[in-house]
Amino acid sequence: MRGAGRLFDGKSAKARDIALILDEDRFRIESPDCVLVRDGWCDDLRNENKNRRSANLLLSVAPDDPLRIELTDPVFVAEVKAYCPRLEARRAAPSGWWKPYFFWIGGAAASVLLIYFFVLPMLVSAVARIIPDSTREELGAKAEDIIIGSFARRGKLKQQDAVCANPAAMKEIDALVEHLGDGFKDGSPITSITVIRSKMANAFTLPGGRLIILSGLLDMADSPNGFAAVLAHEMGHAEHRHPMRLMISNAGVAAGLSLLLGDISGGTFIAGFGQMMISSSYSRDFEREADKTAVALMKKAGYNIAPMIPLFRKLEGQNEGKGFGPSFLQSHPGMAERIETLTKAGHEGGPAMSPDDWANIRTMCKKPV
């Protein structure tokens, strides 16, 4: 079978008129004066034209060879198509095609894992240490103002009424925290304590060692020891500068993920999910660290930590229905794991304060200001 075509040899933009000859399972390309230009197996011919608007065949003869033959005559095109069934087949990959994939996927994965497990946590704690105390304090103070403001708005209170200011009770809490803080080498990392009037039961630390207690916690805690253990847990966060580290690592994780996934093709869609997972896994480590610290502090102070377990169950119950998805998505590590840590700590030690003092603290937000 023989037909006319145009040849682009990849060396010059000038088209050459040639004849394509298909003979048995071989092809030959000849110039008009019958000089052989190229030959090979018909099975190696491929159609490179992907545009269905053009009925032409654009044949390549080998992988990575810029040579192209264009066939425009519809009759010959149909004949060639019928003669060479592999025109639209995918070219077999050269041996060792997987090596660059293997190498670069490995390299990229190693880089990502290294960053995730070593560099980011290290960098973050180093940076958290570098940041001057004054900056952390300023940051914490700002955050505290915002938080108090938001609780005030929610409870329709004045800014100053949102804070429970009972000097006697505050003195007792201060003393408790100070005593717990004796367990640390450098004393308590807490620089200020604020009790906010709220139905919510919670306690958290802000950068700069600012401890915030939501008064719902006072109602929920049945014993002073449970309350003390929660404070000890928060002191653990403050000691290890968790709030600052979480803030910094979030910035890094966001930057990394947006690079990894790309903005188009649903990248941002997955990025949010990924950031949630990574951040929460970091914070799970933080919770574990804080729990350990709480156990150690309570022991050193001579307080029994066992009453934290029922309080802890109640706190989790409060969050039930609010969280979603499996536990790895939630920032607090699994209930079972944490309760096990607390149970292992035993129930040695005495109460954290006298019943009178405790009653005083529990009612500190009840009295009119």
Added chain:
Amino acid sequence: MQDDSTGSVPVVGASGRAVDRTAPGEALVSFDISKRQLFLLLVKNKFLTLLTFGIYRFWAKTHLRRLFWQGVEIGGDRLDYMGTGKELFLGFLLAIAILLPTSIAFSIGARVLDFLGPGWIVFNQFLYITLLYGFWQFARYRLWRYRLSRTAWRGIRFYLTGSAFTYAWKVVLLSLLCVATLGWAYPALQAFRLNYQLNNSRFGNGAFTYKGTVKGLYRIYWPLILGWQVVAVVLIFYLYHSELSFGAGGRPSLNEEKFKDDAPIIFTAAGIMFFFYFLFAFFARVWEFRYLVRHTCFGRAWFTSYLTGRSVLLIMVIMFAVGFIGFIGFAVIYGAIVFMGSHAAFFLMAFFFFFAYVGVDILKTMFLMAPLLKVICRTLHIHDFGVFEETASASVDMPKYGEGFADALDVGAF
């Protein structure tokens, strides 16, 4: 079947137009792809990309480019895209291995500077935006290099010389100058970009030359630059005199009562002004395109574009109209599903979200990119076209250009 047909026989191009291949004079350019094929490809691309968490996007891009490139016919022959998904993917992995640590360190560093004080935040933001902008220019230049080096016509490839780094830092400097001069340096910036990019463009062993001047671009852009400054001055003057009152110590505050009454008029006027300004800027872009085409040569060959602002505007209007109708349609269906509120609704919703997700791409590709390319091609004429046919491949080993992984830094993530 003819044995010895000659190249001088006129061949009917894809558009059905007779093209005389050996005519030494003018050559026409056209763009033609099947809408159905494009649509099916877009749907398939999106589906596989979603299914593979974005990994397929490199192959998706490659397939789409191959189709678009092969849709462009210049002097009777089509362009060819020689890039592969593999190159893009490996380039991306390389970028991850190198850029991920850099970008994380960078963003944490920026955070640390933030903590140093309010003065630092401003400086830091400035530094951050400048570096990001510079990196983006750098990546863009490499992206052009990659694309050109994978573009072939009649078996001969294009490529782009020059240094992406030089390009990036000069663009950053000129952009800063633009900000400092309130826009008066913009034509100079644009002139540099065109100059650097076009004068570094190659086709085989031939080079493109661009002879445009800063002055030429000033002629296009001066009314725009002056325009926004006049608008700004008028606005500030008006606000200062009519809407602000000055309390004790000369502290300005908004005259809220009066502003409330005047607001609808102010916003309507601002809207109209903004619309006309946008329209004008849009036309200036088209004029700039014609200017750059007119001042570009390839050896003896030179180019003319008859692109009109009106034809481009029509495409935009149609795209927005289609987008608007599509959005309304989607909202109605979505509303109906929410209203039904059954279990089946959830699955239906996922289904419709996929179509909304593909819809944006279809809108962008089928109603903007393809028609735009079509009108740009149709209005482009090449004079003394013969010189292209005389071009040989570059003496340098061709595949080396843009073959390196770094050149494939064609990452959509930027």
